[in-house]
Amino acid sequence: MDAAVVVLPTLHEFTEPLLLKSGARLARYSLMVETYGTLNAARTNAVLVCHALNASHHVAGRSADDVLGWWDNMVGPGKPVDTNQFFVVGVNNLGSCFGSTGPTSINPDTGTPYGADFPLVTVEDWVEAQARLADRLGIERFAAVIGGSLGGMQALAWSMRYPARLDHCVAIASTTRLSAQNIAFNDVARQAILSDPDFHGGHYHQFGVVPKRGLRLARMIGHITYLSDDDMASKFGRTLKADDLLYGFGVDFEIESYLRYQGDKFSEYFDANTYLLITKALDYFDPARETGGSLAQALARASARFLIVSFTTDWRFAPERSREMVRSLLEARRAVTYLEIDAPHGHDAFLLDDAHYHAGIRAYFASIAHGIGVAP
Amino acid sequence: MDAAVVVLPTLHEFTEPLLLKSGARLARYSLMVETYGTLNAARTNAVLVCHALNASHHVAGRSADDVLGWWDNMVGPGKPVDTNQFFVVGVNNLGSCFGSTGPTSINPDTGTPYGADFPLVTVEDWVEAQARLADRLGIERFAAVIGGSLGGMQALAWSMRYPARLDHCVAIASTTRLSAQNIAFNDVARQAILSDPDFHGGHYHQFGVVPKRGLRLARMIGHITYLSDDDMASKFGRTLKADDLLYGFGVDFEIESYLRYQGDKFSEYFDANTYLLITKALDYFDPARETGGSLAQALARASARFLIVSFTTDWRFAPERSREMVRSLLEARRAVTYLEIDAPHGHDAFLLDDAHYHAGIRAYFASIAHGIGVAP
Numbered sequence: 191m192d193a194a195v196v197v198l199p200t201l202h203e204f205t206e207p208l209l210l211k212s213g214a215r216l217a218r219y220s221l222m223v224e225t226y227g228t229l230n231a232a233r234t235n236a237v238l239v240c241h242a243l244n245a246s247h248h249v250a251g252r253s254a255d256d257v258l259g260w261w262d263n264m265v266g267p268g269k270p271v272d273t274n275q276f277f278v279v280g281v282n283n284l285g286s287c288f289g290s291t292g293p294t295s296i297n298p299d300t301g302t303p304y305g306a307d308f309p310l311v312t313v314e315d316w317v318e319a320q321a322r323l324a325d326r327l328g329i330e331r332f333a334a335v336i337g338g339s340l341g342g343m344q345a346l347a348w349s350m351r352y353p354a355r356l357d358h359c360v361a362i363a364s365t366t367r368l369s370a371q372n373i374a375f376n377d378v379a380r381q382a383i384l385s386d387p388d389f390h391g392g393h394y395h396q397f398g399v400v401p402k403r404g405l406r407l408a409r410m411i412g413h414i415t416y417l418s419d420d421d422m423a424s425k426f427g428r429t430l431k432a433d434d435l436l437y438g439f440g441v442d443f444e445i446e447s448y449l450r451y452q453g454d455k456f457s458e459y460f461d462a463n464t465y466l467l468i469t470k471a472l473d474y475f476d477p478a479r480e481t482g483g484s485l486a487q488a489l490a491r492a493s494a495r496f497l498i499v500s501f502t503t504d505w506r507f508a509p510e511r512s513r514e515m516v517r518s519l520l521e522a523r524r525a526v527t528y529l530e531i532d533a534p535h536g537h538d539a540f541l542l543d544d545a546h547y548h549a550g551i552r553a554y555f556a557s558i559a560h561g562i563g564v565a566p
Numbered sequence: 567m568d569a570a571v572v573v574l575p576t577l578h579e580f581t582e583p584l585l586l587k588s589g590a591r592l593a594r595y596s597l598m599v600e601t602y603g604t605l606n607a608a609r610t611n612a613v614l615v616c617h618a619l620n621a622s623h624h625v626a627g628r629s630a631d632d633v634l635g636w637w638d639n640m641v642g643p644g645k646p647v648d649t650n651q652f653f654v655v656g657v658n659n660l661g662s663c664f665g666s667t668g669p670t671s672i673n674p675d676t677g678t679p680y681g682a683d684f685p686l687v688t689v690e691d692w693v694e695a696q697a698r699l700a701d702r703l704g705i706e707r708f709a710a711v712i713g714g715s716l717g718g719m720q721a722l723a724w725s726m727r728y729p730a731r732l733d734h735c736v737a738i739a740s741t742t743r744l745s746a747q748n749i750a751f752n753d754v755a756r757q758a759i760l761s762d763p764d765f766h767g768g769h770y771h772q773f774g775v776v777p778k779r780g781l782r783l784a785r786m787i788g789h790i791t792y793l794s795d796d797d798m799a800s801k802f803g804r805t806l807k808a809d810d811l812l813y814g815f816g817v818d819f820e821i822e823s824y825l826r827y828q829g830d831k832f833s834e835y836f837d838a839n840t841y842l843l844i845t846k847a848l849d850y851f852d853p854a855r856e857t858g859g860s861l862a863q864a865l866a867r868a869s870a871r872f873l874i875v876s877f878t879t880d881w882r883f884a885p886e887r888s889r890e891m892v893r894s895l896l897e898a899r900r901a902v903t904y905l906e907i908d909a910p911h912g913h914d915a916f917l918l919d920d921a922h923y924h925a926g927i928r929a930y931f932a933s934i935a936h937g938i939g940v941a942p
Binding site for chain 2: 212213214309310367368369370371373374375377378380381382384385386387403406407410411414417419422423425426427428435437438439442443445446449450453466470473474476
């Protein structure tokens with residue numbers, strides 16, 4: 191994007207009911223969407239960007255309130271996913287809290303916010319909603335579906351659910367199933383929210399409060415898993431905030447100050463029910479569950495070409511999880527490119543501007559652009 | 567111990583004030599102590615066992631209420647630390663909640679529990695109190711001071727503070743300083759307690775409540791770091807508790823059930839102020855801080871022989887931390903034996919009955935027994 195140009199989102203309303211994987215049914219819903227670049231006449235240059243836990247439709251450029259998109263270093267004119275070549279779609283997922291229908295939206299049946307009554311949605315439900323959005327936008331087939339972390343799960347789910355609707359699947363710092371340790375961290379975070387006296391069974395809006403204590407703890411726990419041990423050591427180490435130890439429970443170490451700040455900030459803007467719901471979507475994703483445990487069999491439904499990217503110091507979704515996907519893709523005789531990036535920043539690396547990482551994505555998308563004849 | 571024999575603790579009272587590292591002063595205090603075996607005439611066969619976060623003086627044998635000691639697989643007649651040869655001392659640390667003076671004790675100045683008024687104590691303060699206990703028991707010099715995790719820190723602190731008072735220092739699954747990530751986990755756990763509305767600034771006893779929610783979360787967070795990722799995967803994996811997903815926030819996965827149970831159990835018996843205080847003792851321990859960052863220089867004060875033990879899957883205090891100690895000890899020209907045990911159980915391995923681990927400790931203590939002529 192030209193930094194001076196403000197990107198405005200569009201709310202798309204859908205009135206055909208959506209049957210969710212849980213069996214629940216959303217009679218109507220809206221999706222908040224941003225697009226960047228221009229859909230070509232042949233409609234072959236669309237790229238769907240799927241977001242992770244706390245991001246949104248605002249992928250790139252500046253919003254009306256002057257906020258830069260969460261993946262602005264990756265998506266834009268001349269960027270690795272070049273919006274001079276591609277028509278990029280960012281969508282806030284169902285159940286989130288940035289404009290699409292979710293727990294903070296008004297439940298048409300009651301006239302008050304859904305709160306805890308908003309149904310749990312899954313990665314596959316998001317893909318369904320995104321597919322309907324694609325229909326609405328006149329996109330029969332994406333040149334690529336791309337995402338990091340939970341966003342990567344959506345890209346993978348696309349490849350299995352709608353094999354004919356994407357040419358390339360790009361899953362970065364992702365996994366096809368959470369480990370027991372991943373679930374454990376998610377559950378402690380959820381328990382922090384669920385046990386906050388201000389949670390009120392998820393209907394806190396009725397009490398005029400927000401379970402900020404729980405959200406703050408949830409974010410602090412999550413944040414530790416996003417950074418690598420080494421990166422924390424080099425950024426913070428044992429550096430003290432003041433000259434000496436406090437012998438109290440204020441801030442002794444810089445790392446404490448940093449984490450508490452992250453927790454406080456998050457608890458100011460994020461919705462607790464949304465946090466619960468999205469962590470459950472993470473926990474539940476497990477495509478191999480439907481094929482008797484065989485990931486290769488699950489992935490054999492796909493026809494896209496794959497780019498799988500992992501980061502050496504990511505201990506949340508470690509390279510081994512990506513290598514497992516690559517092995518399964520090869521077993522399923524699918525075309526796969528694998529990049530394992532030596533980067534110090536842990537899981538968060540997928541959001542950062544690492545030269546090798548960006549060069550890899552740039553080269554991959556340049557080859558896609560070349561293939562569909564949109565390269566300059 | 568003969569399993570039929572009940573071990574009874576003894577409360578030792580101390581009236582000489584203890585000046586703490588923080589500058590605070592404890593006018594009087596008591597230590598709860600258990601001993602096993604017999605002190606020989608030459609008083610050369612005493613072994614001090616130091617405990618970690620949530621353990622106590624009750625190291626081995628059965629207590630009056632039929633609870634087995636926390637290290638009963640390691641300490642007892644015929645066990646690796648053989649009480650037929652050694653006189654073993656277990657002591658509940660100052661500030662803990664199992665009988666020694668701590669936040670739950672009555673503050674003689676007020677006639678009510680100390681609560682948050684109990685001063686922060688450090689690893690070095692524990693060593694001071696333990697040294698006075700040794701005086702009381704007539705032990706001038708320990709054959710060995712041994713501990714795992716935080717207990718290992720105390721053994722290391724003994725070697726530097728009272729070099730002439732121990733022959734051997736045995737530090738298992740330990741470190742000479744917490745990393746930023748370790749501190750981060752501790753601080754999130756503390757924030758869970760501090761932000762529990764039932765905490766009341768640490769004076770919850772005055773309100774007739776206990777910050778159970780916070781303690782439960784703290785324990786769940788801690789517990790994740792005690793187990794290895796692999797061990798969690800093999801014990802729990804993605805096994806569901808019921809036949810299918812709940813699409814709610816009850817227990818979907820076995821790992822959730824396990825962790826919540828651990829948290830609930832802990833919150834029933836452990837004191838919140840004690841948890842805060844002990845995690846701070848962990849964070850603050852950093853002997854190299856007093857020698858301008860040189861661990862070798864700090865350890866050069868020691869004259870004991872060292873046994874350092876680590877476990878391959880321990881990611882809380884990883885083998886690299888132990889290897890760092892070994893390198894510093896060698897640099898300081900100290901005698902050191904290093905065991906790196908290939909065990910799947912993460913940090914908790916130091917409490918478990920692993921054959922190679924126990925064989926190593928057994929051999930080391932047999933050689934100590936031989937050296938002091940107490941071997942059979």
